[in-house]
Every structure is written in structure tokens, then in C-alpha cells.
Amino acid sequence: MKALTIGKVAKQAGLGVETIRFYERTGLLKEPPRNDSGYRQYPPEAVVKLCFIKKAKQLGFSLKEIEELIALRHKQDATCGDIKAQAEEKIKNIEERIRDLAKMKAALLKLTRRCSDNGPVYECPILTALEPSGEVP
Amino acid sequence: MKALTIGKVAKQAGLGVETIRFYERTGLLKEPPRNDSGYRQYPPEAVVKLCFIKKAKQLGFSLKEIEELIALRHKQDATCGDIKAQAEEKIKNIEERIRDLAKMKAALLKLTRRCSDNGPVYECPILTALEPSGEVP
DNA sequence: CTTGACCCTGTAGAATGGTACAGGGATTAT
DNA sequence: ATAATCCCTGTACCATTCTACAGGGTCAAG
Structure with missing residues (x-):
């Protein structure tokens, strides 16, 4: 029982709800699962990721660069x-x-x-x- | 006889001509003197300033912040x-x-x-x- | 003395990174 | 059970920071 609504993650990460949906639209965040009424159900790790994004932005990285940074992990076993x-x-x-x-x-x-x-x-x-x-x- | 046209400063600073005019419009750069035909006449120091602006931008400072940074100098002897x-x-x-x-x-x-x-x-x-x-x- | 590269103003459009509704359900607190 | 609060989608709009013409004058080389 750990799933968070978008409002919760937003608050914990210090971002706006709209911002998070925006990140999802642009592909920076992958779509989380939904509950029966269509609400987004975030795992707690989402907060960590959003905090990272926030920090990286403050450091002057663009969303595109941040995406690349995060993607480094998923390409791990490939090349x-x-x-x-x-x-x-x-x-x-x-x-x-x-x-x-x-x-x-x-x-x-x-x-x-x-x-x-x-x-x-x-x-x-x-x-x-x-x-x-x-x-x- | 050292005045530079906008194209020269742009090239030396590695910026576009339009960008420089844009900086002028927004107040980041003060208006240089003009010659008889209305051409902007930049002193060579303008290049230094523009290079600074370029670097500072790369460091993640906004134009507003850069303006403040530069302004620190002019307020020197005041307060x-x-x-x-x-x-x-x-x-x-x-x-x-x-x-x-x-x-x-x-x-x-x-x-x-x-x-x-x-x-x-x-x-x-x-x-x-x-x-x-x-x-x- | 013409041709091409510059310069001018002014306005419009683009990319990035959001932010703000509108209109309508879902949840929760009292 | 009903108001306040949250969530949904979709669209529109905002600031920042350029970038690209259009329409027209200027300058310098051949």
C-alpha cells in the first residue's frame, strides 16, 4: 500500500501537479499505472526521480539532457x-x-x-x- | 578609430547579430553610439562583455541574473x-x-x-x- | 556603377519549460 | 450526504531567449 497520487509526489518533490503531467507528456517521465478511476499511482521512487530532475534543472541541465542522464541507466546492459x-x-x-x-x-x-x-x-x-x-x- | 559594427562584435563574441540587437532591446546591453547612417558603433570592450554574457549563460545564469552580475560593477562607488x-x-x-x-x-x-x-x-x-x-x- | 554583403526597423514565429483554466468525475472530511 | 478537495483530459496561454523574414538603406570591391 505505497502508491502515491500525483498531488502527493508533487508536494514531496516540491513541484506542481501540472509540471509532473507536463514531464509525462514530454516523455521525461514514463506513464505510471492507474487505479480504477484513472488516477495515476506513483511508486515512492518517483519522488527521488523528480527531486533529481529538479536539482539537475537548477544546475542548468535541460530536460533533454536530464533525459539523457537518466537514460544512461537503462542502456546499461546494452552498449x-x-x-x-x-x-x-x-x-x-x-x-x-x-x-x-x-x-x-x-x-x-x-x-x-x-x-x-x-x-x-x-x-x-x-x-x-x-x-x-x-x-x- | 576602433569602433566595430554589430557584425564584427557578433562574430568575435560568437553570437548572432540578431541576438545582440535582442540584448539591446531587453536592456542587457546599453545602446551604442551610431554613425551618420545609423549603424551601431561598438567599442572593443563590447566583445568582452558579450563573451562574459555567453559564458554566464552556459553556466545557467539567466539574462536577468547576468544583468545583476554586471550591474554590481556600476554600483561600485555608491552603496x-x-x-x-x-x-x-x-x-x-x-x-x-x-x-x-x-x-x-x-x-x-x-x-x-x-x-x-x-x-x-x-x-x-x-x-x-x-x-x-x-x-x- | 553595379552587385553582394552589410546595416536598419519592425514584426512574426519558434523552442523550451511551464502555468492556468474549463468542464466533469472521484474522494474525503464533517 | 454534501461541500471541499483532489483527480482527469484537453486546450490555451505565459515568459524567456532567441531566430527569421520583409522591406529598404549603405558600403566596398571589382
């Missing part, structure tokens, strides 16, 4: 090399994001220090923090 | 305390993003290790990597 390559690409992507965020953070710290130093500001450390470099697809 | 507080909030935000990205990376690494081991995968390490936790505003 292991492919999955690995895909995962490694994501990892590289993530590493670049982290590096850039670190640069941005450093720039902001510099800014706050100057601020407390009351020193003059001849150039903006924020703007020059991220040199134009490799693409993030 | 120092405010800027500092704002910058520090951004820093916290960035730190959380980095933490979450690090978790995601760890989860993916775990996946790739299992993958190369050719071991069976009974549960998805990706899905469980990010516990439902603090919000990223």
Missing part, C-alpha cells in the same frame, strides 16, 4: 562503451562548469574585497573573469 | 554595503551550484566505474546521487 563515453562527456561538461563557476566566484570575491578596501575600481573583475574559451554544448 | 551583500549572495549561490555539480560528477564517475567493471547494476547511482535538499533560488 556499455557508449554509455561510458556519454557519461564521460557529461563529466567533462560538468568539470568545465565547475571551473567557470570557480572563476566567477573568485571574481566576485575580489569585488567584495575591493569594496571593503575602498580601493579604486579601474576595471571590472567580473567581466574579465571568464575568458572566452571552449564551447559547452 | 558599498549593498553591493557587498549582493555579491556575497551570488557567491553563496555559486558555491551551492558547485557543490551540486560535484555531487553529480561523483555520481557519474561511479557509474562509469561500474560500467567498465561490467558489473551488474541494480540501482541507478545517478538518481540517488542528489538527495532532495536545499533550494537553489
Whole structure:
């Protein structure tokens, strides 16, 4: 007796009911079973998955990318090399994001220090923090 | 004699001409001076700014957030305390993003290790990597 | 001095990621 | 048992962030 209604999962995951139905429509979430009156019956794991989706979105992943991320699991026993390559690409992507965020953070710290130093500001450390470099697809 | 046309800055920043005009319309970019025939005349620094915008976008910042980030600079000499507080909030935000990205990376690494081991995968390490936790505003 | 590549404004359309009803059943709380 | 609350489908609409013309002027190379 563990099935949750859409309202319950929505609340637990901190999302809207409409959002979840939207994810289902777009294929990000697979259709759950229904009860006799047509209500969606979610297993508790659905909450974990939705929380993951939420987090990943906040990190700047698109729904498409999130789908790919989740799909890595289901392709497991098929083409292991492919999955690995895909995962490694994501990892590289993530590493670049982290590096850039670190640069941005450093720039902001510099800014706050100057601020407390009351020193003059001849150039903006924020703007020059991220040199134009490799693409993030 | 350093002014650039919109096409030149677009190319150098790796953006489309239309995109730049769009940024101007939305206020992200201030209107540059014009020449006699109404062409936009950009100073070379515009390229730096646009590159920053591009990078920041790739990091998941919205145009609104990017505007705020850039605005930190101009408010410099005015209300120092405010800027500092704002910058520090951004820093916290960035730190959380980095933490979450690090978790995601760890989860993916775990996946790739299992993958190369050719071991069976009974549960998805990706899905469980990010516990439902603090919000990223 | 013409041809092609640029530039201008203005408006329209697209992709992404939702959000909000309307209209109508199902469940639950009092 | 009846009102409040939840669920269903379907469609329409919203913000964000571009992208693509249309219609017309400008500039630079051959």
C-alpha cells in the first residue's frame, strides 16, 4: 500500500501537479499505472526521480539532457562503451562548469574585497573573469 | 578609430547579430553610439562583455541574473554595503551550484566505474546521487 | 556603377519549460 | 450526504531567449 497520487509526489518533490503531467507528456517521465478511476499511482521512487530532475534543472541541465542522464541507466546492459563515453562527456561538461563557476566566484570575491578596501575600481573583475574559451554544448 | 559594427562584435563574441540587437532591446546591453547612417558603433570592450554574457549563460545564469552580475560593477562607488551583500549572495549561490555539480560528477564517475567493471547494476547511482535538499533560488 | 554583403526597423514565429483554466468525475472530511 | 478537495483530459496561454523574414538603406570591391 505505497502508491502515491500525483498531488502527493508533487508536494514531496516540491513541484506542481501540472509540471509532473507536463514531464509525462514530454516523455521525461514514463506513464505510471492507474487505479480504477484513472488516477495515476506513483511508486515512492518517483519522488527521488523528480527531486533529481529538479536539482539537475537548477544546475542548468535541460530536460533533454536530464533525459539523457537518466537514460544512461537503462542502456546499461546494452552498449556499455557508449554509455561510458556519454557519461564521460557529461563529466567533462560538468568539470568545465565547475571551473567557470570557480572563476566567477573568485571574481566576485575580489569585488567584495575591493569594496571593503575602498580601493579604486579601474576595471571590472567580473567581466574579465571568464575568458572566452571552449564551447559547452 | 576602433569602433566595430554589430557584425564584427557578433562574430568575435560568437553570437548572432540578431541576438545582440535582442540584448539591446531587453536592456542587457546599453545602446551604442551610431554613425551618420545609423549603424551601431561598438567599442572593443563590447566583445568582452558579450563573451562574459555567453559564458554566464552556459553556466545557467539567466539574462536577468547576468544583468545583476554586471550591474554590481556600476554600483561600485555608491552603496558599498549593498553591493557587498549582493555579491556575497551570488557567491553563496555559486558555491551551492558547485557543490551540486560535484555531487553529480561523483555520481557519474561511479557509474562509469561500474560500467567498465561490467558489473551488474541494480540501482541507478545517478538518481540517488542528489538527495532532495536545499533550494537553489 | 553595379552587385553582394552589410546595416536598419519592425514584426512574426519558434523552442523550451511551464502555468492556468474549463468542464466533469472521484474522494474525503464533517 | 454534501461541500471541499483532489483527480482527469484537453486546450490555451505565459515568459524567456532567441531566430527569421520583409522591406529598404549603405558600403566596398571589382
